[in-house]
Amino acid sequence: KNEVEQSPQNLTAQEGEFITINCSYSVGISALHWLQQHPGGGIVSLFMLSSGKKKHGRLIATINIQEKHSSLHITASHPRDSAVYICAVHDNTDKLIFGTGTRLQVFP
Amino acid sequence: DAGVTQSPTHLIKTRGQHVTLRCSPISGHKSVSWYQQVLGQGPQFIFQYYEKEERGRGNFPDRFSARQFPNYSSELNVNALLLGDSALYLCASSLGSGVKQFFGPGTRLTVL
Numbered sequence: 345k346n347e348v349e350q351s352p353q354n355l356t357a358q359e360g361e362f363i364t365i366n367c368s369y370s371v372g373i374s375a376l377h378w379l380q381q382h383p384g385g386g387i388v389s390l391f392m393l394s395s396g397k398k399k400h401g402r403l404i405a406t407i408n409i410q411e412k413h414s415s416l417h418i419t420a421s422h423p424r425d426s427a428v429y430i431c432a433v434h435d436n437t438d439k440l441i442f443g444t445g446t447r448l449q450v451f452p
Numbered sequence: 453d454a455g456v457t458q459s460p461t462h463l464i465k466t467r468g469q470h471v472t473l474r475c476s477p478i479s480g481h482k483s484v485s486w487y488q489q490v491l492g493q494g495p496q497f498i499f500q501y502y503e504k505e506e507r508g509r510g511n512f513p514d515r516f517s518a519r520q521f522p523n524y525s526s527e528l529n530v531n532a533l534l535l536g537d538s539a540l541y542l543c544a545s546s547l548g549s550g551v552k553q554f555f556g557p558g559t560r561l562t563v564l
Contacts (some may be wrong), residue, residue, distance in 0.1 A: 379555075384557075385542070385558040387544075388555070392551075438500070438550050439500070440485065444492075
């Protein structure tokens with residue numbers, strides 16, 4: 345079993361839909377990242393959080409430390425949001441452990 | 453400000469050869485981490501360097517080595533390449549440990 349699990353693996357949506365991607369982890373962590381990876385490989389860090397909730401534009405990330413669970417929400421989705429979204433955690437040795445990613449496609 | 457840069461962007465090697473990948477961190481960042489991302493999977497941690505010292509190592513064979521230079525740039529070396537080493541190699545820099553990491557565009561290595 346992977347230490348960081350994401351669901352769903354693949355997600356398709358119509359433009360304007362509200363999207364949720366989930367991440368569960370089984371190790372002790374100091375922080376959790378949500379990353380976006382576009383075709384070609386470049387990774388952009390969207391959020392780093394260790395408690396509560398963060399919001400940036402149409403993106404919202406939440407984390408529940410007790411339940412070892414985080415969610416990434418995208419409101420009013422747009423085709424340019426199409427990418428792979430990766431959850432990664434800093435474990436207690438400060439190593440980053442990644443999920444396998446959620447491939448999102450948003451159609452106009 | 454320039455982001456994290458990596459070179460080369462693409463590389464093709466044959467089995468048994470050696471490869472050196474390079475990374476320049478964001479100015480002021482003293483920590484560099486290397487990751488391997490095989491197609492269809494999430495990245496896997498290889499090394500972290502901070503202030504020129506190795507701070508962490510992932511579950512990779514001794515064929516993988518790295519170093520960090522006084523200007524905080526870094527090299528990842530892989531010896532005796534195997535077909536399974538074909539992957540996207542990502543470098544990330546940060547101010548220190550446990551803080552936000554900034555990723556480079558990656559080097560795509562193909563081993564034939």
